[in-house]
Amino acid sequence: MGTSTPDLGGPDSVISARGVSKRFLIYHQRATSLKERLVQTKRVTHEDFWALRDVDLEIGTGQTVGLIGANGSGKSTLLKLLAGILEPTRGRVKVLGRIASLLELGAGFNGELSGRDNIYLNASILGLSRREIERNFDEIVAFSGLEQFIDNQIKHYSSGQYVRLGFAIAVHVNPDILLVDEVLAVGDEAFQKKCLDKIAEFQARGCTILFVTHALDLIPRLCTRAVVLDHGRVLHDGDPLEATDKLRGLLGTAADQTGGAGTAASSLRISGARLYDPASAAQKGEFRAGEPMGIEIDVTAGAEPPAAASVRLAITGPVDVPMWVMDTEPQRFEAGTTSTIRFTVKELPPLQGIYAFAVALRDPARGVAYDARRFGEAFRAVGADDRGLIDVAWTADRGKFEEERNRAKPTTSRGTAGRGPSSSTSTSSRGTGSGRRPRR
Ligand SMILES: Nc1ncnc2c1ncn2[C@@H]1O[C@H](COP(=O)(O)OP(=O)(O)OP(=O)(O)O)[C@@H](O)[C@H]1O
Ligand SMILES: [Mg+2]
Numbered sequence: 001m002g003t004s005t006p007d008l009g010g011p012d013s014v015i016s017a018r019g020v021s022k023r024f025l026i027y028h029q030r031a032t033s034l035k036e037r038l039v040q041t042k043r044v045t046h047e048d049f050w051a052l053r054d055v056d057l058e059i060g061t062g063q064t065v066g067l068i069g070a071n072g073s074g075k076s077t078l079l080k081l082l083a084g085i086l087e088p089t090r091g092r093v094k095v096l097g098r099i100a101s102l103l104e105l106g107a108g109f110n111g112e113l114s115g116r117d118n119i120y121l122n123a124s125i126l127g128l129s130r131r132e133i134e135r136n137f138d139e140i141v142a143f144s145g146l147e148q149f150i151d152n153q154i155k156h157y158s159s160g161q162y163v164r165l166g167f168a169i170a171v172h173v174n175p176d177i178l179l180v181d182e183v184l185a186v187g188d189e190a191f192q193k194k195c196l197d198k199i200a201e202f203q204a205r206g207c208t209i210l211f212v213t214h215a216l217d218l219i220p221r222l223c224t225r226a227v228v229l230d231h232g233r234v235l236h237d238g239d240p241l242e243a244t245d246k247l248r249g250l251l252g253t254a255a256d257q258t259g260g261a262g263t264a265a266s267s268l269r270i271s272g273a274r275l276y277d278p279a280s281a282a283q284k285g286e287f288r289a290g291e292p293m294g295i296e297i298d299v300t301a302g303a304e305p306p307a308a309a310s311v312r313l314a315i316t317g318p319v320d321v322p323m324w325v326m327d328t329e330p331q332r333f334e335a336g337t338t339s340t341i342r343f344t345v346k347e348l349p350p351l352q353g354i355y356a357f358a359v360a361l362r363d364p365a366r367g368v369a370y371d372a373r374r375f376g377e378a379f380r381a382v383g384a385d386d387r388g389l390i391d392v393a394w395t396a397d398r399g400k401f402e403e404e405r406n407r408a409k410p411t412t413s414r415g416t417a418g419r420g421p422s423s424s425t426s427t428s429s430r431g432t433g434s435g436r437r438p439r440r
Contacts, residue, residue, distance in 0.1 A: 012060040012061050013058040013059055013060050013061075014059060014060070014061045014095065014096045014097055014176065014177060014208050015057065015058070015059035015082060015094075015095050015096075015177065015208065015210065016057070016058050016059075016092075016093070016094040016095075017055050017056060017057040017058075017078070017081070017082070017088075017091065017092070017093050017094075018056055018091055018092050018093075019054055019055075019056065019090060019091035019092070020052055020054070020055040020056075020057075020078075020081060020088045020090065020091035020092070020093060021050060021052055021053050021054055021055070021088065021089050021090040021091055021232075022050070022051045022052040022074070022077050022081060022086065022088055022089050022232075023048050023049065023050050023051070023089040024048075024049045024051055025046045025047070025048065025049070026046060026047050026048075026049045027045070027046045028045050028046065028047070050232055051074045051077045051232050052074045052077055052078060052081070052088075052229075052232040052233075053231075053232045053233050054091070054233065055074075055078065055091070055229075055232075055233070055234055056234065057078075057227065057234070057237070059208060059210060060208075061176075061206065061208055062203075062206040062207070062208060063208055063209075063224060063225060064199075064203055064208075064209040064211075064222055064223045064224055064225075065209070065210050065211075065223055065224075065225045065226065065227060066211060066212075066213065066218070066219040066222065066223040066225070066226035066227070066240060066243065067079070067210060067211065067212045067226070067227050067229065068212070068213065068214070068216065068219060068226060068227070068228055068229070068243060068244070068247050069228055069229035069230060069235075069247065070230070070247070070250060070251055073229040073230055073231060073232065074229045074231075074232040075181070075182075075212045075229055076103065076181050076182075076212065077232075078229070079101065079103055079179050079181050079210070079212060080103060081093050082095055082099075082101075082179060082210070083095075083099060083101040083103060083179055084099075085103070095177060096176075097175070097176025097177050097208070098126075098127055098173065098174070098175050098176045098177070099126075099175060099176070099177045099178075099179060100126050100169075100170040100171070100173050100175035100177070100178050100179070101170070101178075101179035101180075101181075102163075102166050102167055102170050102178075102179070102180045102181060102183050103179070103181045108121075108122050108125055108166070109121075109122060109154055109162065109165075109166070110154075111153065111154055111155030112153060112155065113153065113154065114150065114151045114152060114153055114154065115141075115144075115146055115149060115150040115151065115152060115154050115157070115165055116150050116151055118154055118165065119133065119137060119140055119141070119165070119169055120133055122166070122169050123136070123140075123169050123172070123173055126169065126170070126173040126175075127173060128173050136172045139172060140168045140169055140172045141168070143164075143167075143168040143171070143172070143194070144161075144164040144165045144167075144168035145164060145191070146161060146164060146165060146168075149161065158354070159186050159354070160186050160187055160188060160191070160354065162186075163183045163184075163186045163187055163191075164187060164191055166183065167183065167187070167191075167195055167198075171198050171202070175207060176207060176208065177207070177208045177209075177210070178199075178202060178207055178208070178209045178210070178211070179210050179211070180209070180210070180211035180212065180213075181211075181212045182212045182213055182214060184196070184213065184215070184218075185213070185214065185215060185376040186376070188285045188286070188379075188380060189275075189283070189285040190285065196222070199211075199222065203222075214374075214376070215376075216244040216247065216248065216373075217244075217271070217272075219240045219243060219244050220240040220241045220244065223240045224240070225237070225238060225239075225240065226238070226239070226240040226243035226244070227243070228243050228246050228247050228250075230250060235250070248371075267301075267302050267304065267305055267306065267370055267371075268299060268300070268301055268302070268305050268306060268309055268333060268361050268370040268371055269299070269300045269301075269302070269361075269370075269371050270297060270298070270299060270300075270359050270361060270371050270372075270373045271298045271299065271300040271338060272296075272297070272298035273295065273296065273297050273298070273357075273359060273373075273375055273378075274295070274296045275287075275293065275294065275295055275296075275378065275379050276294045276295075276296065277291075277292070277293075277294065278292045278293070278294040278344050279292065281294075284379075285378075285379050285380060286379065286380045286381075286382055287348045287379060287380070287381055287382065288348065288381075288382050289347075289348050289349065289350040289351065289381065289382075290347050290348060290350075291347070291348050292344060292345060292346055292347065292348070293344070293345040293348050293379070294342060294343070294344050294345075295313060295342070295343045295344075295345070295357070296340050296341070296342050296343075297311055297313065297340065297341045297343070297359050298338055298339070298340050299311065299331075299333055299338065299339050299340075299341060299361060300337075300338040301333035301334060301335055301336065301337055301338075301339075302335065302336070303335055303336065304335065305333045305334075305335055306363065306370060307332070308330035308331060308332055308363075308364055309330065309331060309333065309361045309362060309363065309364065309370055310327050310328050310329065310330050310331065310361075310362050310364045311327070311328045311331065311341045311359065311360075311361055311362075312325065312326070312327045312328075312359065312360045312361075312362055313325070313326045313327075313343050313357060313358075313359050314326075314357060314358045314359075314360075315345075315355055315356075315357050316355065316356045316357060316358055316374075317353075317355060317356075322358075323349075323351070323355070324349075326343050326345075327362075328341060330364040348381060351381035352381055352382070353380070353381060354379070354380050354381075355378060355379055355380075355381060356374060356375060356376045356378050357374075357375050357378050357379075358372065358373070358374045358375070359372065359373050359374075359375070360372040360373075
C-alpha cells in the first residue's frame with residue numbers, strides 16, 4: 001500500500017502537511033437574564049479560532065516522531081487532520097499507507113456494544129477483513145488482557161480498559177503508520193511496558209510512528225525527532241532533547257527558567273519515579289488500603305544545581321486535586337549526580353480507583369519549582385468496584401422515624417449517613433462506599 005512517490009514532501013515522506021491551518025468557530029452566548037433566555041431566541045455569536053497555523057511537516061518512512069506541546073496547542077487537531085477525521089481549512093495533508101490511530105479515549109468505539117463487537121467494528125474501520133480479524137481476535141484480546149470483560153458493554157470499561165482495547169486493536173492491524181495521542185499514560189505500568197515493547201517492535205519493522213505525549217522523558221528515549229507545537233505553530237522540529245527543553249521552558253517547568261535549550265541540563269531535574277512494595281522492594285502499581293506504599297523519585301543535578309531543594313510529592317485524584325502532600329527537608333544535590341529519594345506511605349488510606357502523583361523540586365525558601373512533573377494514572381488503589389473514591393462507613397435504615405423525631409429535642413441536628421435502598425423493609429444495612437467514581 002502507498003508505494004507511489006508522494007507529490008508532496010521529499011521522496012521518502014509518508015506523512016506530509018504543507019501550510020496546514022485549521023480554524024474552528026468558537027461560540028459565545030451572550031449572558032442574558034433568565035426571562036430573556038426563556039422568551040428570546042438565543043443570541044449566539046462566534047469568533048474564529050485558529051488551532052493550527054501554517055504547519056509544515058514531512059515525516060519520512062520509518063521515523064518515530066514525538067509531538068509535544070502545552071494543553072490546547074493543537075496536537076490532537078494535527079493528528080485528526082492526518083488521520084482524515086478533520087479537513088484542513090488551508091493547506092494540504094497527505095498520508096501514504098495503512099494508518100492505525102489511537103486518538104481519543106474510546107474514539108471509534110461504540111459504547112453500547114461489547115468489547116468483542118467493538119474489536120470487529122474497529123478493526124474493520126482500520127481496514128481488516130473479517131477473516132483477518134478472526135485470525136487475530138484471540139491475540140488482540142490476549143494483548144488487551146481483557147478476557148474477562150470482553151463481552152461487557154464497553155461503556156462500562158474503565159479509562160485504562162478502553163485504551164488497552166484500542167491499543168491492542170491498533171497494533172494488530174499491521175499499520176504502516178501509527179498515530180498515538182497521549183494514551184499510554186492511562187494504562188498501568190505493566191501495560192505501558194507492553195505498549196513500549198510493541199512500539200519498539202514496530203520501529204524495528206520500519207513502521208512510521210507519530211505520537212503525542214505529555215510524558216516528556218519518553219521523547220528522547222523513543223524518538224529520533226520531536227516537534228513542539230505552541231499555539232498552533234511549529235516552534236521546534238528536530239532534536240528530541242532540545243524539544244523537551246524548549247517545551248519545559250515554555251511550560252515554566254524547565255530547571256532553568258530562561259528556557260533556552262541546554263540550560264536546563266545545568267540545574268535540577270526529576271529524572272525518574274517508581275512505585276514499589278516497601279516489604280519486598282519489588283515494583284508495583286496496585287496497592288490495597290492499609291498496605292504500605294513506597295515511591296522513589298530520582299533527582300539528577302546538572303553542572304550548577306541550586307544550593308538546596310526540597311522534594312514535594314503530591315498524591316492526586318483524577319482531577320488533580322491533591323489527596324495528600326509530602327515534603328522532604330531541604331536536600332543538597334551534588335553536581336553531576338543522580339540521587340534517589342524514598343517516600344514511604346505507612347498505610348494506604350481506604351481509597352479506590354486510579355491515582356496520579358505530582359513531584360516538584362522546590363526552592364525551600366521561596367517555594368518556586370526547579371522542576372515539576374506529573375505522573376498520570378500512576379497506581380491503582382484496590383477495593384470493591386463501583387464504590388466511589390473512598391470507603392466511608394455508612395448505614396441505611398428504613399422504618400417509621402416520625403415518633404423518634406418528635407421525641408428528640410428540637411436543638412439536636414445530628415446527620416445520618418447514607419440513604420437506604422427504598423425497596424428494603426425495616427431492615428438495616430451497612431457498608432462502605434459512596435458515590436460512583438465520575439467517568440472522565
Ligand atoms: N471542534 C472544535 N471546535 C472548537 N475548538 C476546538 C475544536 N477542537 C479543538 N479545538 C480547540 O483547538 C485548540 C487545540 O486543541 P487540541 O485538542 O488540538 O489541543 P492539544 O494540543 O491536543 O491539547 P491537550 O494537550 O490538552 O490534549 C484548543 O484550544 C481547543 O479548544
Ligand atoms: Mg490532545
